[in-house]
Amino acid sequence: MENAGIVTVNTKEGAKWGWFIQFPGEAPLFFTQSIGLSAGLWPSKEFELAEGYEVEARLYYLLIRDYALARLAGSALSRRDLVQKIRLSAMCRRLLARERQYLSDGVRPEGHPRIGAIIEEVVAALEARGYVDDAAYAEEWIAAQERRRPKGKLMLRSQLRQKAIDREIVDRLLEDYDEEGACRAAAEAFLRKGKRGQALIRSLASRGFSAAVVYRIAPRLECEYESEGE
Secondary structure (H helix, E strand, O other), rough: OOOOOOEEEEEOOOOEEEEEEEOOOOEEEOHHHHHHHHOOOOOEEEEEEEHHHHHHHOOOHHHHHHHHHHHHHOOOOHHHHHHHHHOOOHHHHHHHHHHHHHHHHOOOOOOOOOOOHHHHHHHHHHOOOOOOOOOHHHHHHHHHHHHOOOOOOHHHHHHHHHHHHHHHHHHHHHHHHOHHHHHHHHHHHHHOOOOHHHHHHHHHHHHHHHHHHHHHHHHHHHHHHHHHHO
């Protein structure tokens, strides 16, 4: 095949304008002008195949980085949650499907970008710049739970571990957590909903409060609540 090892770059494919990278034997890959310029593309550029894969990797890095920054602009995310959102994005699903096809066909070209590795590279760079901080995220998440839906240490610990927050971070943040104050706030909400006796106890236990805290707070608070209502 003529020019079998040459990768070409053009700015027009049919009626569509942008950056089109043509790898031998594949459909052209489209990238926006801003991404292409950031990666150092220009019209009618030609690359040897190995360099073409390096350029492709840079383009994917920029695409994934911009997607990650857009997600982080909306809300704080843990490292695990960010990686999951990236991998589930339509863009990465297509890239990963293409990668799986290479593997299933047994014809993955040497040097072809590995999407999983690029995702990890992007997230590591964002961590280094402070955009992703599991400790700050976990602290903010605990405060939000305390405001909206008070929970006990058992549930908070379990949910943070499910988010892959490091055990040392979780232990440190929960060391000074006011579980009795959170239990009292939760109990007051349940009392307003008509929960009494064992129903109140079970409701607090379902929020992850320890038995010792529940039995110390619930009976006393229920008595106070009933006394105020008389």
